[in-house]
Amino acid sequence: MGQKITIEPVTRVEGHGKVTIHLDNEGNVEQTRLHIVEFRGFERFVQGRPFWEMPVVVQRLCGICPVSHHLAAAKAVDMIVGAGMGNGLTPTGEKMRRLMHYGQIFQSHALHFFHLASPDLLFGIDANPAKRNIINVAFEHRDLAIQGVMMRKYGQEVIKATAGKKIHGTGAIPGGINKHLTEDEKEYLLNGDEYMDIEKMISWSRDAVEFFKDYHKKNKELIDAFAEFPSSHLSLVRKDGALDLYHGVLRAVDSEGRKILHDVDYQDYDKYIEEEVRNWSYMKFPYLKEFGRNKGWYSVGPLARMNTADFIDTPLAQKELEIFKNYNGGKPSNKSMHYHWARLIEILHSAEKIKELLNDKDLIEGELVTKGNKTFEGIGLIEAPRGTLFHHYKVDDNDLITMANLIVSTTNNNQPMNEAVNQVATKVMTGQREITEAMMNAVEVAIRAYDPCLSCATHALGQMPLEFEVYDFNNNCIDRKFKG
Amino acid sequence: MSKPVVATTSLAGCFGCHMSFLDIDDRILELIELVEFNKSPINDIKKFTKKCDIGLIEGGCCNSENVHVLKDFREHCKILVSLGECAIMGGLPAMRNGIPISECLAEAYLNGPTVSMNEERILPNDPELPILTDKVYPCHEVVKIDYFLPGCPPSADLIWLTLVALITGDELQLPYEVVKFD
Numbered sequence: 001m002g003q004k005i006t007i008e009p010v011t012r013v014e015g016h017g018k019v020t021i022h023l024d025n026e027g028n029v030e031q032t033r034l035h036i037v038e039f040r041g042f043e044r045f046v047q048g049r050p051f052w053e054m055p056v057v058v059q060r061l062c063g064i065c066p067v068s069h070h071l072a073a074a075k076a077v078d079m080i081v082g083a084g085m086g087n088g089l090t091p092t093g094e095k096m097r098r099l100m101h102y103g104q105i106f107q108s109h110a111l112h113f114f115h116l117a118s119p120d121l122l123f124g125i126d127a128n129p130a131k132r133n134i135i136n137v138a139f140e141h142r143d144l145a146i147q148g149v150m151m152r153k154y155g156q157e158v159i160k161a162t163a164g165k166k167i168h169g170t171g172a173i174p175g176g177i178n179k180h181l182t183e184d185e186k187e188y189l190l191n192g193d194e195y196m197d198i199e200k201m202i203s204w205s206r207d208a209v210e211f212f213k214d215y216h217k218k219n220k221e222l223i224d225a226f227a228e229f230p231s232s233h234l235s236l237v238r239k240d241g242a243l244d245l246y247h248g249v250l251r252a253v254d255s256e257g258r259k260i261l262h263d264v265d266y267q268d269y270d271k272y273i274e275e276e277v278r279n280w281s282y283m284k285f286p287y288l289k290e291f292g293r294n295k296g297w298y299s300v301g302p303l304a305r306m307n308t309a310d311f312i313d314t315p316l317a318q319k320e321l322e323i324f325k326n327y328n329g330g331k332p333s334n335k336s337m338h339y340h341w342a343r344l345i346e347i348l349h350s351a352e353k354i355k356e357l358l359n360d361k362d363l364i365e366g367e368l369v370t371k372g373n374k375t376f377e378g379i380g381l382i383e384a385p386r387g388t389l390f391h392h393y394k395v396d397d398n399d400l401i402t403m404a405n406l407i408v409s410t411t412n413n414n415q416p417m418n419e420a421v422n423q424v425a426t427k428v429m430t431g432q433r434e435i436t437e438a439m440m441n442a443v444e445v446a447i448r449a450y451d452p453c454l455s456c457a458t459h460a461l462g463q464m465p466l467e468f469e470v471y472d473f474n475n476n477c478i479d480r481k482f483k484g
Numbered sequence: 485m486s487k488p489v490v491a492t493t494s495l496a497g498c499f500g501c502h503m504s505f506l507d508i509d510d511r512i513l514e515l516i517e518l519v520e521f522n523k524s525p526i527n528d529i530k531k532f533t534k535k536c537d538i539g540l541i542e543g544g545c546c547n548s549e550n551v552h553v554l555k556d557f558r559e560h561c562k563i564l565v566s567l568g569e570c571a572i573m574g575g576l577p578a579m580r581n582g583i584p585i586s587e588c589l590a591e592a593y594l595n596g597p598t599v600s601m602n603e604e605r606i607l608p609n610d611p612e613l614p615i616l617t618d619k620v621y622p623c624h625e626v627v628k629i630d631y632f633l634p635g636c637p638p639s640a641d642l643i644w645l646t647l648v649a650l651i652t653g654d655e656l657q658l659p660y661e662v663v664k665f666d
Contacts, residue, residue: 011528016549020612033612035612037612037614038496038546038549039588040580041580043588044587044591045583045588046579047591060498060575062499063503064498064500064503066498115506129528129529130528134527135516138512145513153510165666166503166504167500168666270597274598274599277593277599277602277606278606278608279607279609281608282613284592403596403597405596405597405598
């Protein structure tokens with residue numbers, strides 16, 4: 001008998017999703033799908049709202065990385081107020097936003113690695129699901145749990161100091177920022193108490209990278225061979241090829257490292273990128289037009305950024321990038337589990353950047369806002385924790401939004417996540433008489449590597465925990481398993 | 485005596501309320517000594533395994549799945565708390581309530597600048613996808629809700645003080661700074 005397996009909800013990811021796997025009567029995997037099951041309709045319902053609301057409205061897409069939406073929208077509306085595209089702000093304006101962004105990357109990556117992903121690494125993919133969670137990490141690996149909790153807190157405090165509030169702040173405004181960093185805030189973040197200490201954050205970030213490298217040595221099969229498949233990689237990079245999470249040009253490389261998108265101006269993103277709609281998911285499937293629907297898909301996020309960037313402009317992270325690139329023979333890594341490695345290198349980079357910025361006097365004084373002549377269209381891109389995020393708005397004479405287009409980070413990873421699901425399901429489920437919880441968790445581990453933010457992805461209206469359903473070849477649902 | 489059991493879910497929300505919950509920071513280490521967690525997106529318990537004392541609901545109801553999950557929470561939890569603006573009044577997603585859902589779908593999948601190649605005019609409609617409700621409903625219009633915590637998101641302190649009050653049975657004392665919402 002064939003069967004259909006459903007994993008729903010996908011857990012320990014941010015948002016709601018569901019996986020279906022169809023097996024034929026010989027137990028071969030016929031079809032796998034990661035469905036995003038919610039839709040919100042932002043593109044339509046922001047129409048008619050004033051453009052200056054966008055940075056605070058659209059961040060409500062996602063409470064996990066609201067700063068990313070806040071800043072991508074701010075960069076788009078900068079253009080509408082005539083403050084240039086990403087490079088026209090005052091030093092204070094740009095640096096405050098960058099500090100906010102590095103705080104965001106730091107907290108989001110810490111959340112993902114420690115709270116969501118580490119249980120799989122610490123306890124094993126096939127561990128008892130009742131124990132495979134952050135609470136058990138807190139009971140059995142208390143020091144690691146404290147590090148995770150306090151690193152996330154540090155990032156959140158950086159956001160609060162720059163945006164006014166840890167979640168859904170209001171710091172960025174069209175053309176700049178609405179506050180300086182105060183001396184007290186600076187002192188608190190540099191050396192506030194036992195944990196509010198940037199040196200400690202840098203040191204813990206280094207420990208986290210070391211932890212992963214050590215784990216990698218002992219678990220080569222899982223980290224290198226699990227969900228490995230050829231993929232192209234896309235991100236913003238600084239004009240000189242450095243990793244830049246706030247601003248840059250669009251670059252893509254293929255699975256062998258050949259450039260396929262040559263550092264282009266992101267104002268032309270819609271010349272290069274198109275999205276396919278498939279009827280079984282609310283999340284669209286972006287691809288590079290030049291290579292078509294089947295071959296043009298690409299990955300984004302930390303791993304893609306390690307693959308596209310030539311170097312990192314902070315010394316400790318650069319050293320780690322060199323180790324990463326050497327390990328992969330100077331070619332892009334197409335190994336899904338290397339996302340975790342890349343994420344930790346970025347945690348270290350963000351901590352270094354935060355330290356650099358906290359010591360910059362432009363944060364304490366200087367003009368906050370740039371003014372210019374109004375335009376009617378704005379496009380803002382940023383490298384969010386999970387990858388390249390696109391915001392595009394048009395406005396009318398009354399400053400009201402007439403068009404909004406959003407391509408969120410996780411949407412860019414739609415096809416790669418589906419590839420990863422297919423690969424892992426085929427590997428662990430083919431010919432098995434009984435589908436176990438551990439097999440289903442293996443599929444989720446592959447999804448988790450991408451740190452999908454299904455919340456964002458559902459800016460159409462959103463929810464994503466995982467459920468598995470098993471269908472026979474007559475399409476009868478014969479088994480329905482939820483994790484746990 | 486066994487620990488009180490807590491379950492959480494995010495319906496049509498953004499996970500911001502769950503993030504604010506995590507913003508209790510190191511108090512989370514204290515909390516796990518006080519309570520046991522059941523169904524929640526932060527662990528791998530996908531279906532209720534027992535009756536719970538407290539259910540925290542983030543987000544309103546925008547589709548059939550949300551309604552199903554919310555009813556399931558009502559059935560399994562003695563106390564249900566609407567956490568944040570979306571659960572309480574639909575929140576930002578309810579901005580679509582004045583607009584026909586077909587227009588929202590058309591804008592996302594047919595009209596945008598990067599979907600011009602969708603010549604077959606495909607819309608997501610697979611049976612695997614939950615059916616969208618005509619509008620976004622606040623939770624208390626679907627089931628009885630016992631307590632409401634306002635804010636977008638409610639502050640970590642508000643969530644913490646409420647949980648402690650529910651666990652201990654002591655009256656909730658809110659300092660002035662915590663009673664401030666946006």
